[in-house]
Amino acid sequence: MFESAEIGHKVDKATYERELPALREALLDAQYDLISRRDFPVIVLVGGVDGAGRSESVHLLNAWLDPRHIETHGMGELSDEERDRPPMWRFWRELPPKGKIGVFQGSWYSLPILERVYGEIGNAPLEEAMERNARFEQMLSDEGALILKFWFHLSKAGQKKRLEALEKDPRTRWRVTDRDWHHFKLYDKFAKVCSQALRMTSSAQAPWHIVEGADERYRELVFGRTLLETLRKRLDQPPAPAAAPAPPMAVTVDKLNILKALDLSARLDKSSYQRELETWQGRLNLLTRDKRFQDLSVVCVFEGNDAAGKGGGIRRITGALDARRYQVIPIAAPSDEEKAQPYLWRFWRHIPRRGRLALFDRSWYGRVLVERVEGFCSEYDWRRAYSEINDFEAQLVEHRVVLVKFWLAISQNEQLKRFKEREATGFKRYKITPDDWRNRDKWPEYEQAVCDMVDWTSTEIAPWTLVPANDKYHARIQILRTLCERIEAGLRARRKS
Amino acid sequence: MFESAEIGHKVDKATYERELPALREALLDAQYDLISRRDFPVIVLVGGVDGAGRSESVHLLNAWLDPRHIETHGMGELSDEERDRPPMWRFWRELPPKGKIGVFQGSWYSLPILERVYGEIGNAPLEEAMERNARFEQMLSDEGALILKFWFHLSKAGQKKRLEALEKDPRTRWRVTDRDWHHFKLYDKFAKVCSQALRMTSSAQAPWHIVEGADERYRELVFGRTLLETLRKRLDQPPAPAAAPAPPMAVTVDKLNILKALDLSARLDKSSYQRELETWQGRLNLLTRDKRFQDLSVVCVFEGNDAAGKGGGIRRITGALDARRYQVIPIAAPSDEEKAQPYLWRFWRHIPRRGRLALFDRSWYGRVLVERVEGFCSEYDWRRAYSEINDFEAQLVEHRVVLVKFWLAISQNEQLKRFKEREATGFKRYKITPDDWRNRDKWPEYEQAVCDMVDWTSTEIAPWTLVPANDKYHARIQILRTLCERIEAGLRARRKS
Numbered sequence: 001m002f003e004s005a006e007i008g009h010k011v012d013k014a015t016y017e018r019e020l021p022a023l024r025e026a027l028l029d030a031q032y033d034l035i036s037r038r039d040f041p042v043i044v045l046v047g048g049v050d051g052a053g054r055s056e057s058v059h060l061l062n063a064w065l066d067p068r069h070i071e072t073h074g075m076g077e078l079s080d081e082e083r084d085r086p087p088m089w090r091f092w093r094e095l096p097p098k099g100k101i102g103v104f105q106g107s108w109y110s111l112p113i114l115e116r117v118y119g120e121i122g123n124a125p126l127e128e129a130m131e132r133n134a135r136f137e138q139m140l141s142d143e144g145a146l147i148l149k150f151w152f153h154l155s156k157a158g159q160k161k162r163l164e165a166l167e168k169d170p171r172t173r174w175r176v177t178d179r180d181w182h183h184f185k186l187y188d189k190f191a192k193v194c195s196q197a198l199r200m201t202s203s204a205q206a207p208w209h210i211v212e213g214a215d216e217r218y219r220e221l222v223f224g225r226t227l228l229e230t231l232r233k234r235l236d237q238p239p240a241p242a243a244a245p246a247p248p249m250a251v252t253v254d255k256l257n258i259l260k261a262l263d264l265s266a267r268l269d270k271s272s273y274q275r276e277l278e279t280w281q282g283r284l285n286l287l288t289r290d291k292r293f294q295d296l297s298v299v300c301v302f303e304g305n306d307a308a309g310k311g312g313g314i315r316r317i318t319g320a321l322d323a324r325r326y327q328v329i330p331i332a333a334p335s336d337e338e339k340a341q342p343y344l345w346r347f348w349r350h351i352p353r354r355g356r357l358a359l360f361d362r363s364w365y366g367r368v369l370v371e372r373v374e375g376f377c378s379e380y381d382w383r384r385a386y387s388e389i390n391d392f393e394a395q396l397v398e399h400r401v402v403l404v405k406f407w408l409a410i411s412q413n414e415q416l417k418r419f420k421e422r423e424a425t426g427f428k429r430y431k432i433t434p435d436d437w438r439n440r441d442k443w444p445e446y447e448q449a450v451c452d453m454v455d456w457t458s459t460e461i462a463p464w465t466l467v468p469a470n471d472k473y474h475a476r477i478q479i480l481r482t483l484c485e486r487i488e489a490g491l492r493a494r495r496k497s
Numbered sequence: 498m499f500e501s502a503e504i505g506h507k508v509d510k511a512t513y514e515r516e517l518p519a520l521r522e523a524l525l526d527a528q529y530d531l532i533s534r535r536d537f538p539v540i541v542l543v544g545g546v547d548g549a550g551r552s553e554s555v556h557l558l559n560a561w562l563d564p565r566h567i568e569t570h571g572m573g574e575l576s577d578e579e580r581d582r583p584p585m586w587r588f589w590r591e592l593p594p595k596g597k598i599g600v601f602q603g604s605w606y607s608l609p610i611l612e613r614v615y616g617e618i619g620n621a622p623l624e625e626a627m628e629r630n631a632r633f634e635q636m637l638s639d640e641g642a643l644i645l646k647f648w649f650h651l652s653k654a655g656q657k658k659r660l661e662a663l664e665k666d667p668r669t670r671w672r673v674t675d676r677d678w679h680h681f682k683l684y685d686k687f688a689k690v691c692s693q694a695l696r697m698t699s700s701a702q703a704p705w706h707i708v709e710g711a712d713e714r715y716r717e718l719v720f721g722r723t724l725l726e727t728l729r730k731r732l733d734q735p736p737a738p739a740a741a742p743a744p745p746m747a748v749t750v751d752k753l754n755i756l757k758a759l760d761l762s763a764r765l766d767k768s769s770y771q772r773e774l775e776t777w778q779g780r781l782n783l784l785t786r787d788k789r790f791q792d793l794s795v796v797c798v799f800e801g802n803d804a805a806g807k808g809g810g811i812r813r814i815t816g817a818l819d820a821r822r823y824q825v826i827p828i829a830a831p832s833d834e835e836k837a838q839p840y841l842w843r844f845w846r847h848i849p850r851r852g853r854l855a856l857f858d859r860s861w862y863g864r865v866l867v868e869r870v871e872g873f874c875s876e877y878d879w880r881r882a883y884s885e886i887n888d889f890e891a892q893l894v895e896h897r898v899v900l901v902k903f904w905l906a907i908s909q910n911e912q913l914k915r916f917k918e919r920e921a922t923g924f925k926r927y928k929i930t931p932d933d934w935r936n937r938d939k940w941p942e943y944e945q946a947v948c949d950m951v952d953w954t955s956t957e958i959a960p961w962t963l964v965p966a967n968d969k970y971h972a973r974i975q976i977l978r979t980l981c982e983r984i985e986a987g988l989r990a991r992r993k994s
Contacts, residue, residue, distance in 0.1 A: 001952060001953070001955060001956075002952075003755050003951055003952055003955060004754060004755050004948055004951070004952050007753055007754070007755055007758035008753065008758070009750075009751050009753050010751060010753070011750060011751055124621045124622075124625065125621075127625065128621070128624065128625075131628050146744070148744070192957060195956075195957070196956075196957070199884075199887060199953065199956065200884075202883070202884075202953065203884070204743040204876075204877060204880035204881060205743055205744070206744075207743075207744065207746050207880075209747070209748070210952065218750060218751060221750040222748060222750050225748045225750060226745070226748040229744075229745045229748055230744040230745055233744060233745060234744065246701040246702055246704075247643070247645070247702070247703075247704065247726075247727040247730060247731065248723070248726045248727055248730060249704050250706070251706070251719060251722045251723040251726055253506075253508060253715060253718040253719050253722060254506050254507060254508055254715060256504055256505065256506050256507070257501060257504070258500050258501050258504060261504040261505070379701075380701060383701035383704075384701060386699070387696075387697075387699075387700070390696060451501055454500055454501070455498060455499075455500055455501050455707070456498070456696065456699065458498060458500060459498070459692075459696065460689060460692070460693070
């Protein structure tokens with residue numbers, strides 16, 4: 001693995017000075033092409049051995065390129081904000097938008113590698129983390145990102161020499177800490193763990209570049225030229241349109257499906273409703289005041305047919321909550337800022353802190369519903385979304401997020417009745433648009449999309465609840481009861497860490 | 498996950514009889530297109546709940562299609578032959594060639610799922626097995642295979658009813674075993690494990706098709722039409738040529754690399770050589786007679802520059818061995834049969850039984866050496882090969898194969914000397930061809946390929962040994978000594994199972 005980075009690569013001064021000006025100019029040109037085209041982001045990971053030139057390379061990048069279009073992130077200790085969310089949240093929030101270069105010193109590799117070297121986790125969790133990293137980068141790359149991963153390496157003897165040299169020079173002494181020497185003692189262990197991690201995650205789309213860090217001029221030229229050639233190749237040769245056509249996903253031979261099989265006749269009379277509403281809202285309020293609730297958070301997803309009563313369901317929840325505890329996130333068309341990011345980005349940004357609730361009025365499932373049916377993304381895009389969504393939700397649940405997903409189902413007749421009502425009532429008219437009528441024409445396509453969604457994303461840890469919603473009273477109580485029960489289960493579950 | 502397959506799908510007799518003839522005819526047409534074009538194989542996995550129609554579907558396939566071009570495999574108990582090899586070996590040997598349909602009842606899913614349900618393994622090993630399955634199928638699909646995965650499902654009540662009905666009928670009573678009822682008691686556990694397994698491995702290229710098995714006519718039509726639509730889509734719409742262009746892999750800025758850094762001056766005089774040869778050959782012979790040797794096997798890979806002495810090195814090993822214990826496998830251009838399979842197939846077939854040695858004169862590394870340099874495969878193909886090879890080798894080593902990989906390195910001058918010698922010596926002239934001279938012209942490209950190969954496939958469990966081979970005596974002794982030491986380490990390692 002590190003064989004090629006321990007053999008004393010060197011570049012002499014004359015060569016370096018001859019090559020550098022042209023390299024820098026070409027790099028700037030490439031960056032300006034990137035900025036003006038603004039059709040993909042560049043993610044640069046800078047990792048490796050202490051003293052091998054990580055920080056120097058980050059500085060270099062900012063010196064060589066226009067730093068106004070570079071975002072540099074030294075990911076150190078977790079903040080309170082970050083500790084309250086799943087580990088990947090801090091990286092999602094810092095992803096560069098299209099046209100920018102995001103540089104990460106410290107990345108999604110750092111923690112699992114450190115934990116493994118310190119013996120805090122075994123080999124299986126390390127492998128699991130690396131598989132997850134590989135899937136994360138595959139997703140980023142499918143979403144258009146260009147990923148460059150640099151690993152600066154020194155041999156064991158080389159690292160010792162380097163740390164000693166830094167310590168000896170009064171100008172750089174501050175850079176060598178006890179932690180560096182402690183890590184040096186663990187050199188062999190680090191080498192073993194890192195070589196496994198790098199090997200498992202070096203893909204054709206996001207290869208690791210291992211750079212020998214002993215000679216500064218060599219290191220700089222490799223870093224600069226790798227950056228240049230990778231940028232240039234991508235700029236000059238945009239990716240082929242999507243992947244090979246996939247085999248069909250589901251074949252139907254009869255008319256039955258889980259939505260048609262759902263009994264929509266359930267009803268609740270007004271007085272029972274009012275009694276139950278009080279009961280469940282009271283219970284929900286108490287649950288959110290439970291001391292143990294500070295240890296979890298709640299994410300609710302509301303999806304359903306147009307006019308199925310999502311808003312009403314959400315208001316019956318918020319009616320029971322302290323306003324400082326929850327946030328309702330209505331999902332409409334993405335903003336410009338959101339469009340410059342992978343599609344999951346705009347949902348990650350709203351993941352609540354511990355002790356809080358986020359209620360999504362429509363959600364990331366748009367990818368496999370409206371975007372699929374309306375052709376807003378390619379088949380390849382929505383088909384890979386099922387496992388991407390499962391990955392995303394698994395991260396939430398592992399971080400003690402209680403994730404509750406509702407599909408509110410109404411019949412075609414009931415929808416027609418409600419549409420007409422909305423059109424006839426002045427203050428409801430804003431709720432009905434030509435889009436709603438258009439969607440209605442594609443009822444069978446949406447139905448198929450919903451069935452596939454439930455089949456492939458109703459997991460043990462994050463099941464879908466199908467709510468018959470022809471009767472609003474019945475639907476609202478089912479929603480409140482389900483939410484309460486899921487929070488109770490969450491409170492009962494023993495905390496892992 | 499199984500929601501859509503528990504709602505009582507049904508097809509009435511009239512519909513069935515109206516649809517079937519056309520379906521069968523279209524299926525036969527598709528099969529004949531497949532046979533005449535012979536450019537991809539079809540792999541059909543048939544899994545699911547006992548009594549849900551697995552066997553019936555396999556029979557159906559053979560009735561509907563031309564059975565001469567279908568290979569059906571009921572994977573039951575392991576044979577002695579199979580137990581002696583890594584678990585995937587039995588599946589590799591049964592993969593259908595291009596133009597054929599291979600049907601597997603029982604597959605790479607069966608064992609991990611059973612072991613997990615029986616509590617013999619935890620959740621992490623199950624997930625690991627499923628990740629490996631996903632990578633295996635990705636590789637098959639990258640190699641051109643069309644994969645169809647069927648899962649026949651019954652609800653818990655449905656399965657009970659079905660087993661009782663089968664038991665009641667004297668003609669089918671034999672089909673219900675104690676094992677079926679035992680599995681039925683584990684229904685919930687099975688459902689949980691299987692839904693996780695299916696979800697983790699349902700990709701766009703190889704999606705799972707979950708089929709409700711309660712109604713025979715429904716089940717048959719879904720099975721037939723899924724098969725037809727999948728075949729037809731692939732036949733009518735061949736896959737796009739390779740994937741998006743990948744970023745560059747390694748950038749060089751100086752002339753140094755691990756081969757150039759290798760000290761080729763090591764020599765051994767003739768009398769020392771003869772003494773050492775006797776020592777190490779004797780030791781090797783003893784090692785292969787050790788009782789514990791019956792518990793492992795040895796795979797040696799010989800790669801190196803043309804005329805570096807691979808053959809001579811191999812003969813010094815075989816000279817110390819009982820002829821029944823080893824096999825030398827010279828790798829040249831693949832046969833027709835081999836060309837109809839994924840590239841790793843022809844190496845899997847030669848994996849030795851326990852207690853034996855296989856010596857590969859050139860190997861699977863051809864993919865990242867000659868095939869890369871000569872452009873015999875696409876960049877996408879050789880770049881994915883590094884991790885495919887690491888996966889392959891990990892399976893060998895997990896199965897107690899001692900894997901020893903040699904790169905025999907000589908200088909360009911030494912090679913020239915040997916080429917000329919070969920041309921001048923009558924009985925050596927067959928060893929030198931125009932290809933050898935052509936390869937020699939591409940020395941720098943080959944050198945780069947070798948360095949990348951060593952960097953990305955020299956693993957903790959299967960390291961490369963670089964052998965300076967300008968001096969044949971020295972090289973042969975290093976090979977023998979390395980082999981002995983690796984076998985000794987293998988014998989010392991405690992057996993896991």
